[in-house]
Amino acid sequence: MNSVARTAALVAGAVAMLVAPLAAMKALRDPDDPRLSVGAAPAATLVPGDVRDATGRMIAGAVWTGLMSYDPRTGSPVPAAAESVTSGDRKVWTVRLRPGGRFHDGTPVTARSFTDAWTAVVREGWHGARTISETAGLKGLKVTDDRTFEVTLDRPLNGFPALLGDPAFLPMPESVLRSRDWAAYGRRPIGNGPYRITSHGRETVLERPNARTIVVKSIPKPSDQYSAVELNRLDVATAVPSDRHETMDTEFRDRHLTLPGRAMTYLAFPSWEDRFTPAIRQTLSMAIDRSAITEGPLGHQATPANSLVPPGVLPGRREGQCRLCIHDPRAATAALTDAGGLNGTLNLWHEASDAAWVEAVAEQLRKTLTIDVQPRRVTAAELRTALDERKVDGPFVVHTTTPYPAPVAALRPLLEAGTGYEGEDVSDLITQAESAPTPDAGVTPARLAESALLRDMAAIPLWSAHDHFVWSERLHKITTDPFTGLNLTTLKPKN
Incomplete structure (x- = not known):
């Protein structure tokens, strides 16, 4: 290739690089396109029992109708x-289906559509297998007729319907x-919900x-989602870049929303290390400036914790239960002195992503x-x-990640985190909360268990991830909930 040709090729390549992002942004949506558009990170899979991310849950909420849904106001x-x-x-639950349910291929939704699907999830070891086997404690399934089946759990669990x-x-x-x-099903899923996937x-x-x-x-x-909504090339962004968090309110006014999360991050302690007394654990909690972390390394994508229960768990949660979550360096220093100090190196075990x-x-x-x-x-393994x-x-x-909307559902995983913690009566209180006659009746023992866990500071609550949404002027206010995310079925244009 001669020098003139090389120069022309380089110029053409440079022009293409400049034009490509603009063309891609323009292609997001023609202003006259009547379709509603949502920007999101790609879903790992759309096989329902293997759904593991926010995009998958969002799409699943429109394509399938599960046995239960969640009230966005109360959870x-x-x-x-x-x-x-x-x-x-x-412990033994009877599920009765509504009549007339059908999949998008016209076949009926029967009791076996659920029981055989759950069996497949566990057999294939999909993401939902642990939820079925461990969180629910599924022990047996029995189909009574086309619309009725019986579920036997390994322990009483009043939150089973919510799960x-x-x-x-x-x-x-x-x-x-x-x-x-x-694999074929994941490429073109067949659901039983209000929307069907055509591509x-x-x-x-x-x-x-x-x-x-x-x-x-x-x-x-x-950043690409956010800019696309600003340019009216996209109707909803399901994420907001950290550098636009402070300007989101002025740029979108009443067209933005922060959804409280159901995922929490903690620092837990090995019970076999005697030097980590409750007083030392409390001291460490007061010494951590949670806001500085959520506004710094976490890029405004998390909320500082003030409870062991994440803010997205609405029924029965109490605000401000963790008084020792308030950053107080003077009190922390004094408490460490009163506790006799902390000898040796403090190793913080973590995975690369943290x-x-x-x-x-x-x-x-x-400091x-x-x-x-x-x-x-270290690695997870x-x-x-x-x-x-x-x-x-x-x-x-x-x-x-709290599996269903109840305080006890957030506390149970802390007993199973590998700490070896055996706080007085805490395990019994959590069992009482799960086996109470109703979820409401289980709130009091769950609160008592939370108070005991916070007194011992068995795990230091740090922060809870939350989601941000912004949307275009042509949409009504969007509907969300912490367990489904953005509700696609309620998206409507203003006209």
């Missing part, structure tokens, strides 16, 4: 595909349950009779308490092994 479970979910002892809103419990049609061609790739097209078509576009970067904020917390502890703090990065072998010698990071 309480509401019957959907189920006509009733009843039990006399909270049935999770994608792990969605139904699948007989054809895919028989063929087990999960799935870089964009997922959802259609519904007598309603606007919805297009979920794969836009991984929050490195940035763990380093920041380590520096806060060094405030003048102690030696060292982050210790290495941490599990070290916990099993009781080799963890310092606080370790724990992430939990």
Whole structure:
């Protein structure tokens, strides 16, 4: 290639690089396109029992109708595909389906559409398997007739109906349950909900009779989503970049929303390390400036904790229960002196994804308490092994996601985090909360368990991830809830 040709090629390439982002932004939506568009990170999968991210849950909420859904105002479970979910002892549950349910291929939704789907989730080891086997404690399934089946759990659980809103419990049609061609099903899922998927790739097209078509576009970067809504090339952004958090209110006024989360991050303690007394654990909690971390390394994507229960768990949650979560360096320094100090190095065990904020917390502890703090990065497998072998010698990071809207559902995972914690009466209180006659009756023992856990500071609550949404002028206010995310079925244009 001669020099003139090379120069022309370079110029053409440079022009293409400049034009490509503009063309991509323009292609997001023609101003006259009647379809409603949503930007989101790509879903890992749309096989319902394997859904594991916010985009998957959002799409699943439109394409499938589960046994239960959630009231966005109260967070309480509401019957959907189920006509009733009843039990006399909270251990054996009878599920009765509404009549007339059908999948998008025209086949009926039966009791086996649910029971065989749950069996497949556990057999295939999908993401929802743990929810079915461990959180629910599923022990047995028995189909009584086409609309009725019986579920036996390994323990009484009054929150079981609320748990049935999770994608792990969605139904699948007989054809895919028989063929087990999960890859093909993931490319073009067949659900039983109000919307059906007509195309799935870089964009997922959802259609519904007598309603606007919805297009979920794969836009991984929050900044690209945000800019696209600003330019009216996109109707909803499901993420907001950290550098636009402070200007979001002025740029979108009443067209933005922060959704409280149901995921929490904690620092837990190994019970076999005697030096971490309750007084030392309380001291460490007061020395951590949570706001500095959420506004710094976490980029405004999390809310500082003031309770062991995340803010997205509405029924029964109490604000401000963790008084020792308030940053108070003077009190922390005095408390450390009163406790006799902390000997040796404080190792903070964590995975690679937590490195940035763990380093920041380590520096806060060094500066405030003048102690030696060292982050210790390990893999998830290495941490599990070290916990099993009781080799963890310092606080370790724990992430939990509350599986259903009840305070006890947020507390149970803290007993199963590998700490070896056996606080007085806490386990019994959590069992009482789960086995109470009703979820409301279980709130009091759950609150008592939370108070005991906070008194011992068995796990330091740090922060809860939250979601941000902004939307275009042509939409009414959007509807969300912490367990489904953005409700696609309620998206409507103003005219």
